[in-house]
Amino acid sequence: MDKHIALDIKNAIAPAAVEALVPEAVDALAHVLNADAPGNDFLGWVDLPSRTDAALLSEINAAAQAMRERCDVVVSIGIGGSYLGAKAVIEALNDSFAAYGHCPKGPVMLFAGQNIGEDYLYEMQDYLKDKRFGIIVISKSGTTTEPAIAFRLLKEQLEKQVGRAEAAKSIVAITDAKRGALRKLADEEGYKTFVIEDSVGGRFSVLTPVGLLPIAVAGYDIDALVKGAQDMQKSLAAPGPDNIAIAYAAARNALYRSGKKIEILVNYNPKLHYFAEWWKQLYGESEGKDHKGIFPAAVDNTTDLHSMGQWIQDGERTIFETVISVENPARELAIPSDEANLDGLNYIAGKRIDYVNKLAETGTRLAHIAGGVPNLRITITALQEAYLGQLIYFFELACGISGYMLGVNPFNQPGVEDYKRNMFALLAKPGYEKETEEIRKRL
Numbered sequence: 001m002d003k004h005i006a007l008d009i010k011n012a013i014a015p016a017a018v019e020a021l022v023p024e025a026v027d028a029l030a031h032v033l034n035a036d037a038p039g040n041d042f043l044g045w046v047d048l049p050s051r052t053d054a055a056l057l058s059e060i061n062a063a064a065q066a067m068r069e070r071c072d073v074v075v076s077i078g079i080g081g082s083y084l085g086a087k088a089v090i091e092a093l094n095d096s097f098a099a100y101g102h103c104p105k106g107p108v109m110l111f112a113g114q115n116i117g118e119d120y121l122y123e124m125q126d127y128l129k130d131k132r133f134g135i136i137v138i139s140k141s142g143t144t145t146e147p148a149i150a151f152r153l154l155k156e157q158l159e160k161q162v163g164r165a166e167a168a169k170s171i172v173a174i175t176d177a178k179r180g181a182l183r184k185l186a187d188e189e190g191y192k193t194f195v196i197e198d199s200v201g202g203r204f205s206v207l208t209p210v211g212l213l214p215i216a217v218a219g220y221d222i223d224a225l226v227k228g229a230q231d232m233q234k235s236l237a238a239p240g241p242d243n244i245a246i247a248y249a250a251a252r253n254a255l256y257r258s259g260k261k262i263e264i265l266v267n268y269n270p271k272l273h274y275f276a277e278w279w280k281q282l283y284g285e286s287e288g289k290d291h292k293g294i295f296p297a298a299v300d301n302t303t304d305l306h307s308m309g310q311w312i313q314d315g316e317r318t319i320f321e322t323v324i325s326v327e328n329p330a331r332e333l334a335i336p337s338d339e340a341n342l343d344g345l346n347y348i349a350g351k352r353i354d355y356v357n358k359l360a361e362t363g364t365r366l367a368h369i370a371g372g373v374p375n376l377r378i379t380i381t382a383l384q385e386a387y388l389g390q391l392i393y394f395f396e397l398a399c400g401i402s403g404y405m406l407g408v409n410p411f412n413q414p415g416v417e418d419y420k421r422n423m424f425a426l427l428a429k430p431g432y433e434k435e436t437e438e439i440r441k442r443l
């Protein structure tokens with residue numbers, strides 16, 4: 001078994017405040033594991049790692065291999081939970097300059113359907129002209145507007161470029177087993193498909209084909225990713241002093257109850273930018289309900305120390321931070337010596353870049369603690385599939401526990417529907433006539 005990720009909460013809040021909430025966290029864990037609380041029909045992700053068998057992984061790997069052979073560019077279309085997990089893992093593992101074709105592990109991976117930007121879609125279509133491209137279209141409901149628009153455009157383009165029959169071989173759809181427009185279309189056109197289980201909500205779906213297929217197409221080891229999640233599932237199944245999901249959930253709820261309403265996820269490795277975006281959806285959509293919930297924010301340090309650093313150090317004391325610290329970078333690079341030393345850096349000549357980065361992290365942590373920003377710290381050995389699998393499952397389980405402690409149903413998202421209803425009314429979508437009439441009066 002790989003070394004596990006670790007959590008340090010000693011700089012967050014007095015141990016007694018956390019200990020006081022541990023029984024609640026243990027109780028919440030039991031509700032998640034026993035599926036006996038609100039939202040219990042959306043708990044398919046809890047034992048998903050242990051249920052993911054070799055047959056499914058090999059089917060995903062085979063579909064990925066087929067796309068890798070047919071395509072130089074693959075566009076993964078989806079939004080929210082049908083986008084962020086794959087994007088997070090691929091960005092964490094990819095070469096920083098992969099988008100420019102550097103150190104390719106596979107086709108160039110692009111994402112669409114995560115916005116309604118006309119320029120974005122136009123420029124993507126322009127880029128894809130004459131390229132051998134394929135599409136992974138992901139929508140659990142099969143009816144979400146953003147991915148539906150992107151898919152309509154790119155499907156038409158692909159069919160024009162290679163013909164309908166060849167296009168169908170370069171399209172994979174991931175959707176509900178039976179329901180939705182995408183299922184109907186995929187069946188009619190004969191696309192390869194994978195199913196998103198009813199019991200796994202979008203933001204908990206990265207370890208299903210939703211995340212696993214794009215990650216495998218990008219050239220990464222989904223078996224190791226799932227194995228990491230399986231290790232974490234085993235490790236977090238029982239309550240006890242070593243259960244870091246209980247400790248994290250108890251600490252953040254203790255902080256929330258003491259007035260700390262904002263949690264900032266901090267990284268010191270730019271490859272984790274989209275991991276933080278995934279985490280924001282996971283916690284924001286799970287906890288922000290009934291006018292309650294910790295607001296999930298994120299910064300990329302040291303970049304943001306030069307922008308948000310001032311606010312975090314000296315602004316309103318309603319925040320705490322959770323730092324993800326990666327112990328070992330994948331590469332080695334030292335600071336060169338310079339005879340003239342005009343920049344005065346010779347005192348650290350020969351030191352690794354990561355040595356400076358780690359001391360920036362330590363210095364910032366000490367400044368924040370002294371300045372009244374409670375600090376939680378998660379260490380992860382390296383940005384590798386197995387550790388990312390651990391981290392994903394850890395955050396998912398802790399989110400379920402934390403949401404129940406907060407007193408909300410962590411597994412629904414009623415608020416996400418509100419904007420959709422208004423948008424459909426404004427667009428005069430058939431079936432929304434009454435809403436259209438009402439909303440136009442408000443303009």
Ligand code: PA5
Pocket residue numbers: 079080081082138139140141142143144147201202203285413416
């Ligand atoms: O968490 C959620 O359920 C949402 O944010 C969805 O992930 C998002 O709306 C995409 O939905 P779908 O996969 O049905 O297109």
